[in-house]
Amino acid sequence: xxxxxxxxxxxxRYGRRWALSDCTLSIPEGKVVGLVxxxxxxxxxxxxxxxxxxxxxxxSIEVLGGRPADGPAQLGRVGFVAQDAPxxxxxxxxxxxxxxxxxxxxxxxxxxxxxxxxxxxxxxxxAGSLSGGQRAQLALTLAIAKRPExxxxxxxxxxxxxxxRREFLQxxxxxxxxxxxxxxxxxxxxxxxxxxxxYLIVLxxxxxxxxxxxxxxxxxxxxxxxxxxxPGSLPATQEVIEESHTERQTTLLVRTDDAIxxxxxxxxPVTLEDLVLAYMGRARDTQPPRRSGxxxxx
Amino acid sequence: xxxxxxxxTSGVATYxxxxxxxxxxxxxxLLEPGDQLPTAQQVxxxxxxxxxxxxxxxxDLEREGLARARPGQxxxxxxxxxxTNPVAQARFLASMAKWLGSARSAGLGPDDIEAIYRTAFRxxxxxxxx
Numbered sequence: 513x514x515x516x517x518x519x520x521x522x523x524x525r526y527g528r529r530w531a532l533s534d535c536t537l538s539i540p541e542g543k544v545v546g547l548v549x550x551x552x553x554x555x556x557x558x559x560x561x562x563x564x565x566x567x568x569x570x571x572s573i574e575v576l577g578g579r580p581a582d583g584p585a586q587l588g589r590v591g592f593v594a595q596d597a598p599x600x601x602x603x604x605x606x607x608x609x610x611x612x613x614x615x616x617x618x619x620x621x622x623x624x625x626x627x628x629x630x631x632x633x634x635x636x637x638x639a640g641s642l643s644g645g646q647r648a649q650l651a652l653t654l655a656i657a658k659r660p661e662x663x664x665x666x667x668x669x670x671x672x673x674x675x676x677r678r679e680f681l682q683x684x685x686x687x688x689x690x691x692x693x694x695x696x697x698x699x700x701x702x703x704x705x706x707x708x709x710x711y712l713i714v715l716x717x718x719x720x721x722x723x724x725x726x727x728x729x730x731x732x733x734x735x736x737x738x739x740x741x742x743p744g745s746l747p748a749t750q751e752v753i754e755e756s757h758t759e760r761q762t763t764l765l766v767r768t769d770d771a772i773x774x775x776x777x778x779x780x781p782v783t784l785e786d787l788v789l790a791y792m793g794r795a796r797d798t799q800p801p802r803r804s805g806x807x808x809x810x
Numbered sequence: 811x812x813x814x815x816x817x818x819t820s821g822v823a824t825y826x827x828x829x830x831x832x833x834x835x836x837x838x839x840l841l842e843p844g845d846q847l848p849t850a851q852q853v854x855x856x857x858x859x860x861x862x863x864x865x866x867x868x869x870d871l872e873r874e875g876l877a878r879a880r881p882g883q884x885x886x887x888x889x890x891x892x893x894t895n896p897v898a899q900a901r902f903l904a905s906m907a908k909w910l911g912s913a914r915s916a917g918l919g920p921d922d923i924e925a926i927y928r929t930a931f932r933x934x935x936x937x938x939x940x
Contacts, residue, residue, distance in 0.1 A: 544860050544862075678858055681858035682854070682855050682856070682857075682858040684858075685854035685855070685858050685859060685860065685861060686851055686854055686855045688854070688860070688861055689850050689851045689854050689855075689861035690851060703818065706818075706824075707816075707818075707824065707857070707858055707859045707860070708858060708859065708860050709860060710860050710862050710863070727823075730823075781821070783821070
């Protein structure tokens with residue numbers, strides 16, 4: 513499978529501070545990828561590197577087989593919506609579309625106007641007076657009307673109310689169905705990711721903790737509970753991701769491709785949220801905080 | 811055409827919920843051979859779910875011989891499922907009510923009863939699942 517985004521030992525430094533360091537990952541084509549991780553994990557930096565707004569300090573990144581922002585052709589292949597969906601407050605909706613048409617060689621005016629009409633936006637309204645949800649939809653419309661092969665969205669729904677969030681994701685999923693575009697979407701809202709994504713990447717402190725098809729990840733992780741025991745006594749094929757013990761009981765989250773045969777365990781399936789929390793928790797517990805300003809709460 | 815709903819608290823995978831809703835609609839006679847299922851676009855436009863989830867559900871239905879994709883037209887129902895027998899339903903509802911009554915008079919509370927039901931249900935349908 514070809515990768516839409518491939519990073520190798522990728523790093524970005526601001527002064528003395530590394531926002532992203534030694535990040536290696538590969539994102540396959542044709543997926544809607546959920547990128548999750550704590551604040552400061554490097555998600556935004558990674559997306560900015562992918563779209564070419566930033567240049568790497570170290571390592572390399574390839575997007576759709578090319579260097580990010582390497583000429584107009586490469587720029588046209590990647591759509592990007594930055595955090596808080598920035599638009600030009602003083603420009604009308606229609607002027608945004610004209611600007612988009614002027615700046616993007618691959619601009620699809622029909623898609624753009626159709627979307628605006630469907631959203632019920634008034635073309636003569638200034639972006640500054642739109643609601644947060646409408647602004648996000650306008651920013652998404654600009655990104656999709658350039659007909660990208662890859663859409664990078666940085667927490668696109670974080671500041672939206674539940675209805676606006678749902679509408680944004682409906683639009684996004686329609687675009688995926690119609691255009692077959694690959695999407696990388698960073699978000700803290702696991703419930704949204706659960707609906708919309710088919711591939712998950714958990715990024716903590718620049719490192720990929722977990723990466724794969726969500727269906728496969730859910731099938732290969734189990735929650736075990738039973739009488740207290742040492743996790744070291746488990747079969748070698750069962751990797752313990754998370755453990756908690758009381759005097760009498762042990763609860764584990766394990767990863768294994770084999771069936772769990774031990775009858776003393778009560779085996780339960782895991783949710784996407786369980787997985788995200790377990791891998792974020794494990795990374796926090798095994799890695800020292802990288803920055804003195806980052807507090808580790810226990 | 812049927813309209814899909816999602817229950818995000820059920821713990822049932824999304825594609826499976828879609829499959830089950832088609833099964834139910836067939837059993838209730840809401841869907842019949844020749845009926846068209848909503849396109850992936852229509853479903854994702856309403857539910858805001860990944861289009862691959864819809865396609866996966868439709869592939870499952872095709873494997874079961876219940877639906878078939880016609881290129882350029884959409885996915886259509888081609889099979890049937892036995893209608894739920896209303897007589898059997900009434901009979902089991904009555905015996906369940908009787909059982910619940912006797913469990914209650916034996917001093918079991920709602921939580922106890924639900925735990926018993928869940929265990930029995932799991933045991934009954936768990937064959938082949940690790």
